[in-house]
Amino acid sequence: MGHVLIPISLLLFNGIVAIAAVESACVEDSSGSFLLQKAAARRAPTVVKNKTEEPQVQPEKGVCVARDDIDKTIPIEDVLKQYPGQDGWCVYGSFGPWARECAVARQKGDVLAFSKVYSPIYSYILTGPNATQKTYRMPSGQPLTTRDHYFPLDDVYCFINGWYDLDRQKLINNYTYLEQVSEAYCQSLEATLPYYHRLSMKSMDVEAGLDEWSFNHLTNLPQSVITGMKVHGAVKCLLGGGKGAVCDLANCARRACLLADGSLGYDARGECPPV
Secondary structure (H helix, E strand, C coil), X not given: CCEEECCCEEXXXXXEEECCCCHHHCCCCCCCCCCHHHHHHHHCCCCEEECCCCCCCEHHHCECCCHHHCCCCCEHHHHXXXXXXXXXXXXXXXXXXXXXXXXXXXXXXXXXXXHHCCHHHHHHHCCCCCCCXXXXXXXCCCEEEECCCCCCHHHHHHHHCCHHHCCXXXXXXXXXXXXXXHHHHHHHHHXXXXXXXXXXXXXXXXXXXXXXXXXXXXXXXXXXXXXXXXXXXXXXXXXXCCCCCHHHHHHHHXXXXXXXXXXXXXXHHCCCCCC
């Protein structure tokens, strides 16, 4: 499958935002490391397709299995049984940079570089004239104000998981701490999602589509969106054998922080302490 690049110009509501077609913005599959990538492919009025061949199998670059050898409808745990001893992120590395870059970070035990992968995109969508505040309300009644009109699911994902409450410095720079947080999170999902062990990559695709519809039409979010965020996190957990959320945690830590007044501040806007 060839690359699908976010175009140079993206129509965001009533404005045009210029965005660089960098490697981190590639969408080779609808399953993104962050939900942002799914919306990029669907919302863009046009896409540029690069017909270069899909990534070759190169474990040191985060690709352990050819894309055509994986059926995304099969439960992740069943797929990984076919590749004993291999990291699930590397097994699914051909699905896109979201997976293979994380696989490399996990090989190194260092997520600093990975945490910066989406920074060029965030700098465009969170600092332009369209980055005005918009408030969503969780099913519990708790409000969340975001500036991301492009794909606010990113903020909700980090927020409802409690990741914006954690020590950003430690999440990015202390891999042992990061794995501990990831493992505890994954264990909680395993205990609360009855279908946890049957989730496939397709499960995440389906949930993302339903969740995006809610954000396009609602400000009071239904419980189904919260469940969808848990499904997304569980898929990442399964890829890492129960500790696979490390890259999403690092991405959240780099992306934003909770300010003293309870609102979100963004690294791209210089509103968060440096990490």
